[in-house]
Amino acid sequence: MWPDFVHTSTMSKSALVKVILLGDGGVGKSSLMNRYVANKFDSHLFHTIGVEFLNKELEVDGQQVTLQIWDTAGQERFRSLRTPFYRGSDCCLLTFSLDDGQSFRNLANWKKEFAYYADVKDPDNFPFVVLGNKVDVADRQVSAEDAQRWCRDNGGCPYFETSAKDATNVASAFEEAVRRILALDDRADHLIHTDMVDLKKKKEPQSPSCC
Numbered sequence: 001m002w003p004d005f006v007h008t009s010t011m012s013k014s015a016l017v018k019v020i021l022l023g024d025g026g027v028g029k030s031s032l033m034n035r036y037v038a039n040k041f042d043s044h045l046f047h048t049i050g051v052e053f054l055n056k057e058l059e060v061d062g063q064q065v066t067l068q069i070w071d072t073a074g075q076e077r078f079r080s081l082r083t084p085f086y087r088g089s090d091c092c093l094l095t096f097s098l099d100d101g102q103s104f105r106n107l108a109n110w111k112k113e114f115a116y117y118a119d120v121k122d123p124d125n126f127p128f129v130v131l132g133n134k135v136d137v138a139d140r141q142v143s144a145e146d147a148q149r150w151c152r153d154n155g156g157c158p159y160f161e162t163s164a165k166d167a168t169n170v171a172s173a174f175e176e177a178v179r180r181i182l183a184l185d186d187r188a189d190h191l192i193h194t195d196m197v198d199l200k201k202k203k204e205p206q207s208p209s210c211c
């Protein structure tokens with residue numbers, strides 16, 4: 001996948017990129033999105049049903065980006081409601097909770113599920129970013145070394161220890177995701193600096209709150 005380009009209100013060119021948060025229920029996907037986009041944290045969130053998304057405008061290395069963040073339901077019973085939204089993702093944020101070893105061991109299943117439904121032929125060359133969330137908690141069950149080893153064994157994807165609660169590394173993780181996307185596609189750099197661009201229309205959201 002490569003970024004679409006949209007006109008912003010100032011008529012500068014902005015890359016439209018889609019990232020998707022996957023991981024077990026309760027690891028903090030919605031909280032990470034809310035922290036990053038709205039800078040808020042709620043300790044009593046409901047489980048996500050299906051998918052939701054939010055947009056954020058940002059600048060990364062001088063490039064204007066419209067980042068579309070898709071938050072998915074981690075609970076198994078909502079599987080059929082989330083998988084149709086995997087296609088078209090430019091980056092997948094595989095998320096686990098540092099105080100939940102099972103959510104870490106499930107990363108391989110999330111990667112597999114994403115690759116299947118997003119139709120990614122070569123998952124080890126797709127831009128995954130791994131987030132170990134809730135780094136603020138005391139009873140940690142997953143070591144940084146184990147998480148880093150998993151990332152090395154899975155195409156060398158970047159690893160961030162985040163806290164949606166106190167905002168540790170949240171912006172850095174999303175910005176790294178954008179960097180990976182932009183770096184992957186050398187055509188993006190060409191298009192950004194060329195006036196003869198066939199600008200695509202901004203993608204319409206696919207009824208995200210309906211399911």
Ligand SMILES: Nc1nc2c(ncn2[C@@H]2O[C@H](COP(=O)(O)OP(=O)(O)OP(=O)(O)O)[C@@H](O)[C@H]2O)c(=O)[nH]1
Nearest residue numbers: 025026027028029030031043048074134163164165
């Ligand atoms: N201490 C701490 N708690 C967190 C953090 N992030 C999320 N939580 C809490 O963990 C619980 C689950 O967070 P959610 O953001 O709903 O988790 P989710 O992954 O979106 O869950 P699903 O919607 O079921 O997939 C909530 O009570 C959050 O307040 C964090 O960084 N630190």
